[in-house]
Amino acid sequence: MTTRKVQGILRNGTVVDPVNGINRTADLVFDDGRIVERDPSESISATHDIDAAGLLVVPGIIDIHVHASPWLGGRHAHRMLASAGITTALEMAGPIDGMVDFAGKFGAGLNMACINYVRPGHTVRDTDPGEDELRDLLASSLDSGAIGLKLLGGHFPLTPDASAATIKVAAEAGAYVAFHAGTLESGSHIDGMLEACALAAGNPLHLPHINSYTRGQKRDAMAEGELALTTLLQHPNIWSESYLSPINATSAKCSNGAPESLTTRTWLEKGGYAPDEAGLETALRNGWAQLNLETDDAVVLATGDDAVAAWRAADTKLGVSFAVNPSEPRLRLATARDPDRGFVVDALATDGGGIPRNVIIDMGLSLVRLEAISIDDFVIKSSATPARILGLPDKGHLGAGADADITIIDFDRQRPVSSFVGGEPVLLDGKIVGKGTRLITTPRGRKVVSERGIEGPIVPLGTMLPKRRTATA
Ligand SMILES: [Zn+2]
Incomplete structure (x- = not known):
């Protein structure tokens, strides 16, 4: 029997890959940064030969809401994400130049994307920027390596018109846009969320941390949670996430x-x-x-x-931080399903990074223990769906040809053990070994990332925040 030399093999782990219908013990082989096969027929020798017996082997965990910039999150964010088993993350504010700077200096081997904030006095003149000014901001953000824009309504609100215009301008360019709900007319609560859904006017939008609009500020917290779910079902253009930590x-x-x-x-x-x-x-x-x-x-x-x-x-x-997220709507939002849409709140995220609440694995697996969701569901909410939202078809699953982004989890301890990004180790037996960053950019950001030596996956404009496969009313 011949022996084949490859980059890595994870032996005897429980491979959970719902996209490809796999949930069983298998050997997983990767080479040149990509998944090659399961259960090879030849004998394998590998640079990274890992005994994963008794452990879960899942597609790399993707957190689509983190902070890792000098403005919010700070220099430890990359390492905090790596030690939490994350392999890919979306930095949700920028500013893009500072985020790119930190990605170069403090990287821990992760894939990172960034959306740049629309912030009065910083990236726009005032609270009512027009479409031309927003188009200019989007263009300069993309050229600097961002994949789109972030509205900071809860912290630094714009007028409703300017908020709507930001979403429209991003949609026209096929760029990413997220909106922390709230405008000069409505705050960061359930009414602001309803306003944000209306202001999107059918355009693609990432509506972050749904749990933060259900804290009982306007009515009973559970009633707010149910209203949030009903509203999301009426807006198939909106992708959303919630987080499980009690703190804001x-x-x-x-x-x-x-x-x-x-x-x-x-x-x-x-x-x-x-x-x-x-x-x-x-x-x-x-x-x-x-x-x-x-x-x-x-x-x-x-x-x-x-x-x-x-x-x-x-x-x-x-x-x-303030402990302001009541547990009941948090659990309801994380687990609610619809027969057509699947999970009503699409993804499990953390709003973490440099904020100490990177609990996707820890608290997400608590939901599995409670049998509120299955382990397949956990992978769907924390990897497969986030990959779709970001327009990254080679992530979120472990089929042949997929990126070798993998998280190995000890289910009993609800902790990540090891992780790989593009076949390179980021976390090994709980120790961070990853270096640098692979910045996810659009084709317009290529130049800046190659100058900085942080090249990563290129995501074409128009592929992020895709149309849902099933339309709901
Ligand atoms: Zn955030």
């Missing part, structure tokens, strides 16, 4: 004696604190506000006097 994340940065973020001010008031700098300080001291504190290798949650001191030392320029 916003900015602790203050200017002129108050937090700059509307979200921060809102949750201070809900917790019974004044929506100003002094109120935030008291909330940090008492634990209602949890500082996102950077340590040597990760971001952790901190409260009390030490947190206040660290916040002051950073001139207030840090993130902060």
Whole structure:
């Protein structure tokens, strides 16, 4: 018998690949960055020869909502994602130049895409940019390596007209667009979500963190959850995700004696604190506000006097979290199904990265343990569907020819063990070994990423946020 030399073989793992109808013990072979076959007939020798007996072998986990920029997420985001078993992520704000800079300096071997924020005073002049200004911003964002735009309605809202125009301009170009709901007329809550769905006007849209619109701000939290689900079913053009962590994340940065973020001010008031700098300080001291504190290798949650001191030392320029996501709508949104659409909320994401809540595997597998979803469902929500949303047909499954992006999971511990991106190890036995970043760009971003040495998958304009296979009313 001949021995064939390849890049990798994962032996005796339970391969779960719902796209190809596989859920059984198998040997998985990859070479030159791609999946070759299962259960080879020849003897194999491999650079990465892994015993995966007793472990799950799934298509690389894709988190379509993370933060990994100098503005939000910070330098530890890539490593925090890698240690959470993520192989591909969408950075949900930018700014694109800073995100690309960090991807080059602090990469951990992941595929990363970025959408650039539409932010008054930063990337647009004011809160009511017109279509021409938005077209210019989209063009410069794509040329800088982003795949589209992000509306930050909950934090830095625009007028409804400008929000709608952003979605329209992105649709015309076939670019990606996501909208944290909220405009100058409606906040980051269920009413803002309904407004966002209307403003999309049938255009493709990623509506992030549905759970954050169901916190009971306008009516009962579960009633808000059901209304969110009904509304999504009426909008087949909208792709959505929700996250399972109890905490939100916003900015602790203050200017002129108050937090700059509307979200921060809102949750201070809900917790019974004044929506100003002094109120935030008291909330940090008492634990209602949890500082996102950077340590040597990760971001952790901190409260009390030490947190206040660290916040002051950073001139207030840090993130902060409040435990504001009630559990009932969180679970309902993550598991709700429709006979035609499948999962009503398409993907499981985290809004994590440098925000310490990268819990797709940990809390996602808790849903499997509860038998609220199956392990196949888990892979659909955390890899197969996200790959479709991003327009990446070679990811999200383990068929021959697919990218060798793989996550190996210890189901009993609900922890990732190892992972590979393009056949190269990112995580090995819980230790991060990946380096650099593969930036996912459109053809327009090619130049910038090759100059920076962070070339990754090219996603053609017009293939992201695709039309659903089944139309629902
Ligand atoms: Zn976010």
